[in-house]
Structures are given as structure tokens and as C-alpha cells.
Amino acid sequence: MLEELYQKVVEKDPAQPEFHQAVQEVLESLEVVLEKHPEYRKARIPERIVEPERVIMFRVPWVTDDGDIQVNRGFRIEMNSAIGPYKGGLRFHPSVNLGILKFLAFEQVFKNALTTIPMGGGKGGSDFDPKGKSDMEVMKFCQSFMSELFRHIGPSTDVPAGDIGVGGREIGYLFGQYKKLRNEWSGVLTGKGLQYGGSLIRPEATGYGAVYFGEEMLKTRGDSYDGKVCLVSGAGNVAQYTTEKIIELGGKVVTLSDSGGYIYDEDGIDTDKLAFVMDLKNNRRGRISEYADKYRSAQYFAIDPELDYNPLWDHKADCAFPSATQNEINAKDAQNLINNGVFLVSEGANMPTVPDGVNIFIQHKILYGPGKAANAGGVSTSGLEMAQNATFSSWSRKEVDTKLHNIMISIHAQARAAAEMYGEPDNYVLGANAAGFSKVADAMIAQGVV
Numbered sequence: 013m014l015e016e017l018y019q020k021v022v023e024k025d026p027a028q029p030e031f032h033q034a035v036q037e038v039l040e041s042l043e044v045v046l047e048k049h050p051e052y053r054k055a056r057i058p059e060r061i062v063e064p065e066r067v068i069m070f071r072v073p074w075v076t077d078d079g080d081i082q083v084n085r086g087f088r089i090e091m092n093s094a095i096g097p098y099k100g101g102l103r104f105h106p107s108v109n110l111g112i113l114k115f116l117a118f119e120q121v122f123k124n125a126l127t128t129i130p131m132g133g134g135k136g137g138s139d140f141d142p143k144g145k146s147d148m149e150v151m152k153f154c155q156s157f158m159s160e161l162f163r164h165i166g167p168s169t170d171v172p173a174g175d176i177g178v179g180g181r182e183i184g185y186l187f188g189q190y191k192k193l194r195n196e197w198s199g200v201l202t203g204k205g206l207q208y209g210g211s212l213i214r215p216e217a218t219g220y221g222a223v224y225f226g227e228e229m230l231k232t233r234g235d236s237y238d239g240k241v242c243l244v245s246g247a248g249n250v251a252q253y254t255t256e257k258i259i260e261l262g263g264k265v266v267t268l269s270d271s272g273g274y275i276y277d278e279d280g281i282d283t284d285k286l287a288f289v290m291d292l293k294n295n296r297r298g299r300i301s302e303y304a305d306k307y308r309s310a311q312y313f314a315i316d317p318e319l320d321y322n323p324l325w326d327h328k329a330d331c332a333f334p335s336a337t338q339n340e341i342n343a344k345d346a347q348n349l350i351n352n353g354v355f356l357v358s359e360g361a362n363m364p365t366v367p368d369g370v371n372i373f374i375q376h377k378i379l380y381g382p383g384k385a386a387n388a389g390g391v392s393t394s395g396l397e398m399a400q401n402a403t404f405s406s407w408s409r410k411e412v413d414t415k416l417h418n419i420m421i422s423i424h425a426q427a428r429a430a431a432e433m434y435g436e437p438d439n440y441v442l443g444a445n446a447a448g449f450s451k452v453a454d455a456m457i458a459q460g461v462v
């Protein structure tokens with residue numbers, strides 16, 4: 013029956029391979045859950061959960077500094093609101109299309125269910141590329157984007173946040189335009205600046221959370237990060253704070269990357285080098301290759317389109333934290349990781365490993381934390397930002413970090429408990445899918461056919 017449903021999903025939207033991939037992974041995990049819970053099948057939860065509650069698609073016209081008119085496409089996928097307002101980031105990247113955002117929104121539903129905070133799932137964005145644009149152009153784009161989106165969102169309806177290409181700068185412009193159009197200040201976006209309702213630790217949260225999740229997995233084997241060599245991909249928000257937390261917990265990060273290539277620094281990226289990367293990426297908006305110009309201990313490898321694997325994943329290491337984008341670890345990369353001694357993968361990015369790669373991790377029984385569990389720290393802290401906005405309060409750094417840490421411990425415990433219940437204690441994919449799905453399914457049944 014689930015195979016039939018999967019085929020229907022593919023037939024209905026044949027041009028959405030990333031969405032098919034995300035659906036397939038969840039449906040595969042659900043076989044055992046549905047066996048135990050015939051009520052989910054009877055209520056047609058699988059059929060209902062793969063269909064977004066609402067999809068909004070719109071034109072985003074804007075004018076460049078040179079006076080040229082540009083047109084981009086904007087999206088918001090309101091996937092599921094059974095357990096709370098739609099919640100999920102906005103991605104600005106030229107690769108963005110409906111299928112990619114549907115995969116992200118679908119994953120978000122289960123992830124948010126695991127956070128222990130009442131949040132439904134959504135995702136949005138545009139094929140706009142902020143790279144190489146002036147601040148003024150980014151502002152004009154954000155204002156145009158929000159001039160349509162503001163009709164569809166609200167603090168109790170749908171609360172977007174950042175994702176690839178959407179950081180503090182973009183959230184600020186989006187928030188300003190929403191406030192102007194609605195004539196109201198509300199916590200309608202998360203990831204805001206500290207001066208206007210943002211939460212401490214929100215920028216750090218996804219990366220810190222992925223490292224906390226990995227720490228919980230390590231504890232199941234009586235191990236810690238002390239002395240562990242770690243591969244991190246990406247050089248954006250998630251990669252930066254993943255690196256910061258690994259350093260703090262005694263590990264050594266030897267790689268970072270961007271869409272041009274990656275650096276390998278055998279000596280490790282220490283706090284000074286990380287400060288350089290943060291300035292390079294967040295202020296100067298430069299390329300990671302500049303790291304190797306600055307530090308002699310590092311080598312830079314430009315992307316080689318001829319290769320059928322990513323050499324970043326082909327270094328001796330203990331742990332890997334994919335933190336760039338979807339499908340950045342293919343089956344060959346997964347095997348290379350295993351061959352190089354990696355026994356822990358904690359996914360900061362969403363769906364960074366292809367299904368065959370996931371199977372390799374599971375077969376080898378390594379500690380593998382899938383994105384929807386391991387990177388849930390970002391949205392969890394967004395939930396904490398919403399709570400602070402709703403009560404006109406702001407919590408200390410320590411308070412938010414402690415709450416984030418406890419949420420990651422709880423997500424790990426839920427995923428592990430569900431995996432154990434279904435007979436595969438080390439399978440966090442099964443555990444996260446089963447636990448997240450059950451919570452949403454129970455809420456959907458309680459609310460009737462809506």
C-alpha cells in the first residue's frame with residue numbers, strides 16, 4: 013500500500029525528485045509503525061500527510077542598482093499545521109524550486125514534532141541568488157518578496173525563519189517590510205536581530221544542536237568528542253557554529269567548504285581561524301579559498317566536476333558533519349567515510365545523504381543522526397524565540413543554551429526509544445520518523461478530516 017502511495021506521489025509531480033526521496037524514506041520507516049497502528053491507515057494519514065495543506069507561489073519583481081527589472085519566483089509551502097502554526101525557513105538560492113521546498117517542508121513536519129514545542133511544518137523561499145548582490149538589491153528583493161508573503165503569514169499562522177541564503181540581514185529586511193505593511197510588531201519571523209526581538213543563541217542553535225545530538229550518540233558508546241577529528245562541509249551559519257562547538261568540546265575540525273571547493277587544514281581550525289571564516293563569510297562575503305591564502309597549514313581544493321565523489325569526505329577522521337546542502341554525500345562518499353574510519357555522522361544540513369548512502373551507514377551500524385533529528389536545534393530555538401516574543405521577555409544566553417541542550421537530549425531520547433520499540437535500537441532514521449510521525453498522526457486523528 014505504501015509503495016502504491018509512493019508511486020502516486022511520483023506520478024502526480026514527476027519533476028520533484030527531492031520530494032520523492034524524502035517521502036520514500038519516511039514511507040519505508042512507516043511500514044512497521046502502520047502494522048502496530050492500524051488506526052493511522054484507516055484515517056489515511058500517509059495519504060494526507062504527503063499532500064501540502066497549501067502551496068503559495070508568486071511573482072517577485074524588483075529593480076537592480078543599474079535600473080534593470082528582474083523577476084524571481086517566490087514560494088511558501090504550508091505543509092502541516094496539526095500540532096502548531098506552520099514553521100520553517102526561507103531559502104534564497106538559484107536552485108530553489110517547488111520540489112526542493114516540498115521536500116524541506118515535509119521533513120520539517122517530522123522534525124518540528126520531535127522538538128517538544130507545538131510547531132507545524134512549512135518552508136519557503138525563492139530562486140533569487142543573494143550572492144554578488146548589493147545590500148540595496150537584497151533589501152529591494154526582500155521587500156518585494158514580503159509584499160506578497162505578508163498576506164499568508166502571522167505569529168499564530170505561519171512563522172518563517174532563515175535557511176540557505178537567508179541570514180540576519182535578509183530577516184531584518186523581511187521583518188521591516190512585514191511590520192510596515194501590517195502596521196504591527198509581532199514575532200512573525202524568527203532569527204531576528206537581538207535589538208528587535210531576536211533570541212540569543214538562535215544563530216548558533218542549528219550547529220550547536222547537531223553537535224549536542226552527536227554527543228548524545230557518542231554517550232551511548234561511552235565516548236566523547238575529546239581528540240576526535242571532524243570533517244565539516246559548508247561555511248555558512250550551520251557549519252560555523254558546528255565548528256565552534258566541536259572546538260569547545262575538544263574535537264578538531266579539519267575541513268570547511270563552499271560551492272567553489274573545500275579547504276583541508278591538518279592542524280585544525282582553531283578559534284582564531286574560525287573568527288577569520290566568520291568575518292570572511294558573514295561580513296566580507298568572500299570565498300573559502302581565501303582561507304588557504306591566509307593559513308599555510310591549509311590546502312584548497314576547487315570542485316572538480318569530473319569526479320563522481322566529493323574528496324572532502326575522503327580524509328582520515330572520526331566524525332562528519334555535513335552542513336551545506338541536500339545530497340552532498342553520495343554512496344561512494346558514504347563508503348569513503350566508513351573506509352576512513354568515520355563512525356559518527358550528525359547531519360546539520362537537510363537530507364545531505366542520498367538513500368544508498370544512508371543504507372551504507374545503517375548497515376555498518378555507525379552512529380548516524382539524520383537531519384530531521386540532528387539539525388532540529390535551529391527550529392527549536394526559533395520556537396524559544398516565539399515564546400519570548402509572545403511574553404515580551406528575553407532570556408539569557410545560558411538559559412536558551414540550556415533549553416536547547418535539553419531539547420536535543422530529548423530528541424535523541426525520543427528517536428532512540430522509538431527505534432528500540434520497533435526493534436532496531438541503533439537506527440535513528442527509523443526512530444526519528446516513527447516518533448515524529450506518530451505525534452502528528454495522533455493530532456490529525458483528533459482533529460478529524462480537515
Ligand code: NDP
Binds near residue numbers: 176
Ligand atoms: P548558509 O547559506 O549560511 O550556508 C550554506 C553553505 O553551504 C555555504 O557555504 C554554501 O556555499 C554551501 N552550499 C549551499 N548550497 C550549495 C551547493 N549546492 N553546493 C555546494 N555548497 C553549497 O546556509 P545554512 O548554514 O543556514 O544551511 C546549511 C544547511 O543546513 C542547509 O541544508 C539548510 O537547510 C540546513 N539547515 C539550516 C538551518 C538554519 O537554522 N540555518 C536549520 C536546519 C537545517 P556558497 O556560499 O558558495 O553558496
